[in-house]
Amino acid sequence: MFLHVGAPKTGTTYLQDRLFLNRTNLGRHGIKYPTGMREDMFLAAVDLTGIKWPGFVDMAKGEWDALVRRTRLASGTVVLSHELFAVAKPSRIRKAAEDLGPGTELHVVLTARDIGRQLTADWQEGLKMYGSKTFERFLKETVEGDPRTSKQWFWRAQHIPRVLSNWGAIVPPERIHLLVLPHSDADVWDMFSRTIGAEPSWAPKDTDRRNASLGAGEATMLRQLNKRLKRVGLDRETHRSLVLNPIVYDTLSQHAGLPISLPPESYEWANGVAKEWGDWSVAAGIDVVGDVADLLPEPPADDGWLNPDRPGPRAVRDAALDALVGVILEAAQRPDPEARLSRRAVRAARRLARRPGR
Structure with a gap:
């Protein structure tokens, strides 16, 4: 069994969609992707990790157990994949190992990209999820945080030694696979498929589904919009329905303009962190696919x-x-039936319009 645990923003959406689209053909070759009736394993990951994801906590109840049942019924090689597994606490990781069965040869796969791209991508994801921090504040908090103990999402999900040490408590190093993607990301499916024992050609249906990045203008507009919506009390569930899907995913991600990168003065720090990640990966004796030098940020x-x-x-x-x-x-x-959401949006806009200094 190959458990792909992330990291977020490393082509995970693309990989999961390609696995889903080609699950029948992969199954003929002994590679099972047991999503059941769902397209991905998001709800199962929410259930296992215990993350209080707004609007999905109740919906996710029992989803991990259902995934485990489908997994136990599958023969051959099984692939489970979601980036939320990266932030699972040690107690939840032990639960996963117990549920999947002591007789299972469990492998853990982590896809990784250069730290510069991951930092800017993580900040954007925070904005998509109703955040309003400036990039300057986000970067300051990241630099000042302790990577191994910080509760900040970036360090929990992206710090390679932290994530793989947690999973390494139940999986030996030779069954931990770190896939370091090149800066172009061109070989992500080739690298991933060969790691799980599949030929790339076994999944001929490609996909254009990706969690696209925002440009600087789009990010600033979204950050300012989120601040104003919070002032009028818009809840997270409505934000997802009226902002995340139609505005962010369906619109802004299709028109991303000016690219976002690290400020030049942050590159020395980022280089140091990326080098630490690479040195740890080599010393830990895990299976490194790709070149750890690709973890380094691209120069300004x-x-x-x-x-x-x-x-x-x-x-x-x-x-x-x-x-x-x-x-x-x-x-x-x-x-x-959806008109009530439109009416709520109109009322919120009117309240905002009546505020002084709008």
Whole structure:
């Protein structure tokens, strides 16, 4: 059994979709991806990890046990995959091992990318999930945090020694596989499929489903929008319905503009962390696929650095107009039962409009 535990923003969405689309053909070759009626294992991961994910806690109850039952019925090689497994606490990891059975040859797979991309991607994910921190504040908190004990999501999900040490308590190093993706990400399926014992050609159906990044203008617009929505009391579940899906995923991710990168003064620190990750991976005796040098951030661009907290009014305006188009198109397609959400959005907008200094 291969348990792919993340990390977030390392092509996990792409890999999971490709596994799902090709599950029948992979099954003919003895590779099982037991999602059941669902497209992914998100609810099972929420259930196992105990994360209080807004709007999904009740829905997730029993999903891990259901996944375990499907897994036990499968023969051959089984693949489980979700990036939330990366933040599982040791007690939950022990539960996973016990539930999957002592006779199971369990392997753990972690996909990783360079720390510069992961830092900027993690900040953007926070904004998508209703966050409102500036990039400057996010980076300051990250640099000042203790990677092995911090409760910050970045360190919990991305710190390679921390994640793999937790899972290494139940899996020997020779069955832990670290896939270091090249900066182009071009070989992600090839690297992953060969790690789980499959030929890349066994999954011929490709997918364009990816958790796309935002540009600086889009990120700033979303951050400011989140701040205003919080002021009028918009709850997280409604935010997901009215902002995350129609605005972020369906609109802004399709129009990402000015790219986001680390400020030049952070590269020395980031290089040090990435080198520590690489040295630990080699010393731990785990199976490293790829080159640990690819964990290092790419050097700053020669044409200067763009502060993602100050992309310029035109970039923010264009992102806001794109977002407005996305909301209108979504409203036009929604059936009458969903109209209550539109009415709530209108009431929130009116309250916001009455606030001084809007």
